[in-house]
Amino acid sequence: MRFHFGDLNPPLVPPDEEEGWTRISGPRSASAHLLAWLIGIGLFLAMMVALIFASFMATSASGAKGTAPPPPTPTPWFAMAATLLLSVPAHELLHALFQPDFGLSPSTILVMWPRRLRFGIFFEGSMARGHWLVMRMAPFVILCLLPTLLLILVMGKPLDFTVETCLTLLILVNSLGSGGDLLAAAWVASHIPRGSTLAFLAGRAYWRLGSEDAASPAN
Numbered sequence: 753m754r755f756h757f758g759d760l761n762p763p764l765v766p767p768d769e770e771e772g773w774t775r776i777s778g779p780r781s782a783s784a785h786l787l788a789w790l791i792g793i794g795l796f797l798a799m800m801v802a803l804i805f806a807s808f809m810a811t812s813a814s815g816a817k818g819t820a821p822p823p824p825t826p827t828p829w830f831a832m833a834a835t836l837l838l839s840v841p842a843h844e845l846l847h848a849l850f851q852p853d854f855g856l857s858p859s860t861i862l863v864m865w866p867r868r869l870r871f872g873i874f875f876e877g878s879m880a881r882g883h884w885l886v887m888r889m890a891p892f893v894i895l896c897l898l899p900t901l902l903l904i905l906v907m908g909k910p911l912d913f914t915v916e917t918c919l920t921l922l923i924l925v926n927s928l929g930s931g932g933d934l935l936a937a938a939w940v941a942s943h944i945p946r947g948s949t950l951a952f953l954a955g956r957a958y959w960r961l962g963s964e965d966a967a968s969p970a971n
Contacts, residue, residue, distance in 0.1 A: 753848065753860045760863060760874065772960035773951060776944070784935065792931025795892075799900045799923050803907075810908030828914040835918040839925035843891040844873045850887035851875050878951040881944055881959075888937045892930040899923050 848855030848862075851873075859877035864870070879887070899919045944950070944959050951958040 753855055753862055754858050756861050756863045756874075758863075758865065760861075772962070773958040774960065776940075776950075776957040776959055784932075788932035788935050789928075790931070791934055792928040795896065795930060795934070796924055796927035799896065799927055802900060803903055803920070806904040806907040828917055831914045831918050832921055835921045836925065839895070839922055840929065843895060843926055843929055844871065846891040846894055847873045847887060850883075850890045852877065852879060852883070875952050878949050881940065881946065881948045881950055884950050885937055885941060888933050888940075891926060892933055895926040896923055896930060 845855075848860050851857075851860050852875075853859075855873070857877075859875055861874040861876060863872050863874050899922055903916065903919055940950070945961065948959050948961055951960075
């Protein structure tokens with residue numbers, strides 16, 4: 753993995769169109785950002801509805817059996833703060849983990865913008881379409897879907913309040929952050945043919961027929 757501070761420079765030698773590479777042009781930036789936020793909010797609401805419904809069913813079942821409610825528990829402020837701080841890094845590092853060579857190759861770049869207090873994971877090279885879709889969806893599945901399913905499965909059973917609260921926060925942060933991932937994955941799945949390769953250089957994306965993972969699309 754490499755580290756880079758500031759914006760990535762445009763590629764000096766973009767993939768050759770004669771070799772079948774085509775520039776990927778997605779939705780306009782403003783529209784894409786708005787749609788990504790709306791999708792993220794929708795994901796969070798869907799997760800919460802599922803958890804509320806499962807909680808209602810579990811409460812009804814425990815009430816029918818005459819089970820006493822658990823005693824009040826102090827709010828775990830430290831654990832909540834740690835979850836909020838680590839959720840975004842965990843999301844980005846999961847993207848890297850599902851890149852070629854588990855994100856350890858020089859093709860994976862950790863880009864930091866100190867003035868914006870932001871960072872992100874980029875990949876410069878080529879990746880099979882299916883591999884890219886798995887990489888893009890991994891944080892949503894691991895940090896949103898799986899915690900939601902876990903909470904539903906243990907609903908009504910003894911569960912540490914701190915664990916439950918932190919899992920709920922993890923779902924909240926990553927649901928909102930996964931809107932852009934789902935939007936990008938849906939766009940690629942619907943516009944790029946199966947069996948294609950995606951190539952990335954300085955934040956710009958290209959595709960061509962033929963599935964492969966490689967270090968550099970310009971070679």
